Amino acid sequence: MSAPQTAASMSLEDAVRARRSIRAFKPTPVPREVIEQVLTLARHAPSNCNAQPWVVHVVSGQTMDTLRERLVAAARSGTVTPDVPLTDTYKGIYRDRRIGAAKALFEATGVGRNDMEARTRSFLRNFEMFDAPHALFLFMPGYQGLREAADVGMYAQTLMLALAAHGLGSCAQGALSHQMGVVRELLEIDDELICLFGISFGYPDHDHPSDAARTDRAPLSENVRFYD
Numbered sequence: 001m002s003a004p005q006t007a008a009s010m011s012l013e014d015a016v017r018a019r020r021s022i023r024a025f026k027p028t029p030v031p032r033e034v035i036e037q038v039l040t041l042a043r044h045a046p047s048n049c050n051a052q053p054w055v056v057h058v059v060s061g062q063t064m065d066t067l068r069e070r071l072v073a074a075a076r077s078g079t080v081t082p083d084v085p086l087t088d089t090y091k092g093i094y095r096d097r098r099i100g101a102a103k104a105l106f107e108a109t110g111v112g113r114n115d116m117e118a119r120t121r122s123f124l125r126n127f128e129m130f131d132a133p134h135a136l137f138l139f140m141p142g143y144q145g146l147r148e149a150a151d152v153g154m155y156a157q158t159l160m161l162a163l164a165a166h167g168l169g170s171c172a173q174g175a176l177s178h179q180m181g182v183v184r185e186l187l188e189i190d191d192e193l194i195c196l197f198g199i200s201f202g203y204p205d206h207d208h209p210s211d212a213a214r215t216d217r218a219p220l221s222e223n224v225r226f227y228d
């Protein structure tokens with residue numbers, strides 16, 4: 001089934017360059033029709049054997065307010081209830097890149113290197129979902145594995161590019177998968193599904209200090225090998 005034409009009119013390159021993690025949103029809700037256009041476009045993501053293993057739960061309105069409140073409370077309590085194990089550590093260049101991304105955000109938002117209280121507040125912004133009016137959670141069947149998780153990643157990027165092409169901002173958030181006890185209870189999630197991560201989305205608040213954070217990318221020579 002081919003998707004209907006939508007209002008999005010950005011070139012691929014513009015959408016790829018426009019997408020970056022947004023960590024402050026305006027409260028204005030995105031019309032349901034626009035959300036459905038984005039989801040309709042995102043369906044075109046490829047997947048192993050076209051199995052389309054993603055299961056998407058979209059949260060808005062009163063449910064979003066309740067979720068935000070419960071996620072913040074759970075995160076403050078220090079409990080962690082992920083469906084998939086958290087990554088323990090990043091080593092070498094991966095660690096350096098991770099530090100670079102955190103530094104960009106902390107510098108933009110005025111969080112001091114050793115200010116643990118400010119760092120905690122910054123982390124808790126994840127559970128406030130950066131004030132976004134909407135979030136979605138990406139699930140897949142629990143009996144599947146790494147290959148299908150890659151499919152969900154492809155779906156997520158297609159979705160975030162579609163959001164960008166509609167003038168919307170997004171932030172993929174592994175942190176949202178830390179509190180699955182809360183999410184499962186509120187959204188009544190099927191036991192057979194596991195959550196990889198969530199994505200907060202809406203209209204970006206470009207006036208928020210976090211908007212100034214920018215990440216860089218490694219040159220091709222670090223990640224790509226050519227064979228002739």
Ligand SMILES: Cc1cc2nc3c(=O)[nH]c(=O)nc-3n(C[C@H](O)[C@H](O)[C@H](O)COP(=O)(O)O)c2cc1C
Binds near residue numbers: 020101171172
């Ligand atoms: C699967 C995934 C999980 C992520 N989890 C978080 C998160 O929990 N909190 C957060 O603020 N950013 C999170 N990010 C955003 C990354 O930090 C961001 O993509 C990276 O630093 C590159 O920056 P950019 O998205 O602005 O290009 C996540 C991104 C991905 C793809």
